Amino acid sequence: MKNIPVIMIIFGGSGDLAHRKLYPSLFNLYEQGLIHDNFAVIGTARRPWSHEYLREQVSDAIHETHDQVDENEVKAFASHFYYQSHDVTNVEHYVTLKKLAQELDDRYSAQGNRLFYMAMAPRFFGTIATHINDQHLTGSGFNRIVVEKPFGHDLASAEQLNKEITASFDENDIFRIDHYLGKEMIQNIMPMRFTNPLIKNIWSGEYIKNIQITLAERLGVEARGGYYDTSGALRDMVQNHIFQIITLLAMPEPKDLSSDSVHQAKQELLKSLIIPTPEEVKKNFVRGQYLGSDTTFAYKKEPNVDPDSTTETYVAGKTKFTRGPIAGVPIYFRTGKEFKEKKTRIDIVLKHINNPYGQAHSNNITIEVDPESKIYITINGKKIDEPGIRREDLTYVFSKEEMAKVPDGYERLLHDVFVNDSTNFTHWSELKRYWEFIDAVEDAWQKENEAGNPEIAQYLPYRMGPKEADNIFESPTEHWIYE
Ligand code: BG6
Numbered sequence: 001m002k003n004i005p006v007i008m009i010i011f012g013g014s015g016d017l018a019h020r021k022l023y024p025s026l027f028n029l030y031e032q033g034l035i036h037d038n039f040a041v042i043g044t045a046r047r048p049w050s051h052e053y054l055r056e057q058v059s060d061a062i063h064e065t066h067d068q069v070d071e072n073e074v075k076a077f078a079s080h081f082y083y084q085s086h087d088v089t090n091v092e093h094y095v096t097l098k099k100l101a102q103e104l105d106d107r108y109s110a111q112g113n114r115l116f117y118m119a120m121a122p123r124f125f126g127t128i129a130t131h132i133n134d135q136h137l138t139g140s141g142f143n144r145i146v147v148e149k150p151f152g153h154d155l156a157s158a159e160q161l162n163k164e165i166t167a168s169f170d171e172n173d174i175f176r177i178d179h180y181l182g183k184e185m186i187q188n189i190m191p192m193r194f195t196n197p198l199i200k201n202i203w204s205g206e207y208i209k210n211i212q213i214t215l216a217e218r219l220g221v222e223a224r225g226g227y228y229d230t231s232g233a234l235r236d237m238v239q240n241h242i243f244q245i246i247t248l249l250a251m252p253e254p255k256d257l258s259s260d261s262v263h264q265a266k267q268e269l270l271k272s273l274i275i276p277t278p279e280e281v282k283k284n285f286v287r288g289q290y291l292g293s294d295t296t297f298a299y300k301k302e303p304n305v306d307p308d309s310t311t312e313t314y315v316a317g318k319t320k321f322t323r324g325p326i327a328g329v330p331i332y333f334r335t336g337k338e339f340k341e342k343k344t345r346i347d348i349v350l351k352h353i354n355n356p357y358g359q360a361h362s363n364n365i366t367i368e369v370d371p372e373s374k375i376y377i378t379i380n381g382k383k384i385d386e387p388g389i390r391r392e393d394l395t396y397v398f399s400k401e402e403m404a405k406v407p408d409g410y411e412r413l414l415h416d417v418f419v420n421d422s423t424n425f426t427h428w429s430e431l432k433r434y435w436e437f438i439d440a441v442e443d444a445w446q447k448e449n450e451a452g453n454p455e456i457a458q459y460l461p462y463r464m465g466p467k468e469a470d471n472i473f474e475s476p477t478e479h480w481i482y483e
Pocket of ligand 1: 236360370
């Protein structure tokens with residue numbers, strides 16, 4: 001692998017994301033030689049840490065995520081880290097940061113390349129982007145920026161943020177990260193769809209009855225009540241992760257695998273995304289909040305959550321496209337906190353076909369993303385000793401050894417940023433469309449809230465969410481496959 005010269009500046013260098021994901025991933029990329037001699041990382045945050053303290057943190061982060069490491073390697077890697085205490089609103093701090101970046105660039109021969117990573121509270125993204133621009137923090141080589149989610153709170157704020165970022169960066173250099181796009185099974189959707197005639201040729205409204213996407217989480221909001229209460233499940237999970245999955249499932253075949261072609265196929269599809277009317281929101285969407293149990297708080301009693309909150313910890317909904325291979329096919333989705341288990345899965349439900357055996361069950365293609373990684377297709381045969389149809393699953397599954405080789409989503413996506421491959425990042429025009437959809441739903445809910453009659457289903461924790469979600473289907477023969 002080639003050794004990429006770069007100075008990386010992480011805003012939020014003392015934070016949880018940097019510790020849990022970025023430092024271990026960077027270490028793996030260092031071990032592979034993608035970044036090696038000619039890189040330095042500047043971690044910034046408000047806390048008054050020293051370079052040495054940051055290096056200890058980096059080393060701890062690696063030990064926490066790796067069973068066996070060569071201590072000399074960890075030490076050598078950590079020596080590339082520098083810390084600068086930084087108040088994002090203080091212009092002078094950007095001047096110091098720029099100077100430090102230049103010094104390190106000289107020391108490490110980083111060729112003027114800069115990578116900025118926004119890993120802190122999203123309310124600061126705009127301020128940081130503005131000062132990167134007005135204090136000329138960009139270098140003379142490549143300049144890339146990675147932006148964590150949420151990218152805006154609605155379309156208007158996303159547009160504003162985009163304006164602030166594009167003042168210094170070209171669209172091609174903006175990497176809006178969605179860690180779902182780094183997941184192994186999400187990256188398997190395209191090859192599964194496009195390389196097998198059995199699957200490719202049934203990918204239409206003629207054979208697919210509906211598609212169901214479930215992103216279930218066992219955990220509640222935990223310590224993130226403050227953020228979550230301003231967000232909710234729709235913005236936190238649907239606006240990004242679920243819509244990216246939907247797009248991969250519904251887009252036309254790209255003409256090749258280049259980033260441009262993939263984004264072009266996605267954009268072509270998204271033009272035909274149906275934005276729901278308030279009546280459709282009422283009919284096709286369910287929002288809910290989890291109740292408490294003997295040992296856990298109800299959502300409204302969680303720390304930093306408004307006791308009268310109308311923020312949803314669960315949402316189920318439906319969407320459709322007017323164009324693309326599965327135009328008109330209903331795509332149902334649901335996500336929520338405090339489900340019975342952590343499970344991310346996609347069910348492609350095939351239509352019944354007339355056959356001499358009478359009414360057989362519908363067949364499904366299921367992609368399990370988390371916690372297991374597998375794809376299975378139901379196959380029908382005959383029962384052994386009585387008349388009737390027997391169903392078995394044909395499974396594509398990874399061995400333990402293969403699973404151990406699957407890189408973490410962050411490692412994969414950081415790798416892509418270094419090699420300048422934006423295939424698995426969100427293009428602005430996609431994001432804009434997702435926000436248009438989300439805004440339509442949020443506006444309808446907001447009106448219900450203002451009218452004093454919000455329908456927010458209260459659901460028992462550690463089950464399957466509110467039963468109201470069973471009623472969003474178009475026909476009585478449809479139901480959730482994963483129950
Ligand atoms: C994040 C959300 O984007 O995704 C969290 O902000 C959520 O609320 C998380 O828990 C889920 O990711 P994963 O990879 O655990 O399914």
